[in-house]
Amino acid sequence: MKESRVAKYFLVFLLVVLLYLSLLIILPVVKNIILALVLVFAFYPVYDFLNKYVKNKTLSSFLMLFLILMLIIIPGSFIIKSLISQSNTAYSFFIKYDFNELYQYMPEYFAETIQLQKYVGDLLLNVKNFIVSFTPGFITSIAHSVLGLFIMFFIMFYAFRDGKTWVVKFEEYLPLKKEYTKKLLLDGERIIGAVLYGYILTAIIQGSLAGLIFFLLGIPNPVFWGFIMIILALIPFLGTAIIWLPAAIIEMLSGNYFSGIILLILGFIVITNIDNLLRPKLISKKADVHPAIILVGVIGGLSVFGFTGMILGPLILTLLIVIIKFFTLEFQS
Structure with a gap:
């Protein structure tokens, strides 16, 4: 009886240690994994439709990866580059814009009190800084990183091909x-x-x-x-x-x-x-x-x-x- 209790405690301890170590391993790529699963969920109806005609899960999964690459990953990289450039341009344009034309259509009290250019300018500056600060990390981890892309596409391939089996196993456990x-x-x-x-x-x-x-x-x-x-x-x-x-x-x-x-x-x-x-x-x-x-x-x-x-x-x-x-x-x- 005592040995049985010790064995249970040992298994619980081992499980906690392994869960902790697994979390440390998964944490650096968790965003890639979640994003991959979200993309699979979003495109799964397309995969089902495609597989009705292709009748080969492996080939259909490869075709879906190519489709996602063409529709999201490559265009997304170009859009992000434009976003960085245009966030700087938009802020500069707004700061230099002559607001006197707009103020003349506003009551004098509001024009003096609201200080539209200052408030919106500060807001745009914060947005610009947010975009610039997050974009390099996003590009490195998702779009430009070979490792990040490999993990995403690896997960997506098996999720498309074996997703229904995963759901059945999840139900069991x-x-x-x-x-x-x-x-x-x-x-x-x-x-x-x-x-x-x-x-x-x-x-x-x-x-x-x-x-x-x-x-x-x-x-x-x-x-x-x-x-x-x-x-x-x-x-x-x-x-x-x-x-x-x-x-x-x-x-x-x-x-x-x-x-x-x-x-x-x-x-x-x-x-x-x-x-x-x-x-x-x-x-x-x-x-x-x-x-x-x-x-x-x-x-x-x-x-x-x-x-x-x-x-x-x-x-x-x-x-x-x-x-x-x-x-x-x-x-x-």
Whole structure:
């Protein structure tokens, strides 16, 4: 009896030590692993569709890696380079811009009290410093690092090919009742889909389209403003109008009436309504996520993970809430 108890304590001790050492090993590449799994989840419907015709899981997985490389990794590297350059240009342009034209349309009290150029200039400086400080690490760990890319693609390949087997194994090892396990996986899948497609994808489409409109109308630094609008589209009660509406006004005050009016029209009719059209279709009522979780997830995720935190933050928080909910049900029963 005593030997049996000693053996149990030894196994628990060994497990804790191995978990700690495993954590130390995984920690440097955890961002790559999580991002790889998120990409697999996002593109898995495409993989399923492709595999119906290819009928070879290994070949379909390789084709998906090539597709992700072409659609995300390579364009993402160029976009990040443009983002660094344009963040500096946008800040310099704003600091040098003559705000007297704008102030003459404002009551004298507001013009003297608000000090728009100072406040927005300080905000842009902080945004610029944030982009510059996080970008080198992001490029090193994800885009330009051979090791980072290898880990991501290695995980993605096996996740595409063997993902369904992993889920079955996960069900077997999870210490919950079977009915709770299945419901946990279904709810987790539904909520991850809601965050990924309903919030993040919608924000990326909205901000990217707004940035494209800026580019077509000849408004400076469209990549920078597009990125800012993607973040704002994720934050409840703010939205992209904080950028495109003042931009349209500044264009008209600068004498560019055509681009200013077109931006106003497209802003109200197209950019604003993307959110209203796409999100309800991409999120089921059962999988709706509270806006506060998205807000905290985006801001906290950006602080912890950098650019990728914009996606990882909300996903991690929503998953945590789902898991807490089911563990509570398990312990109550």
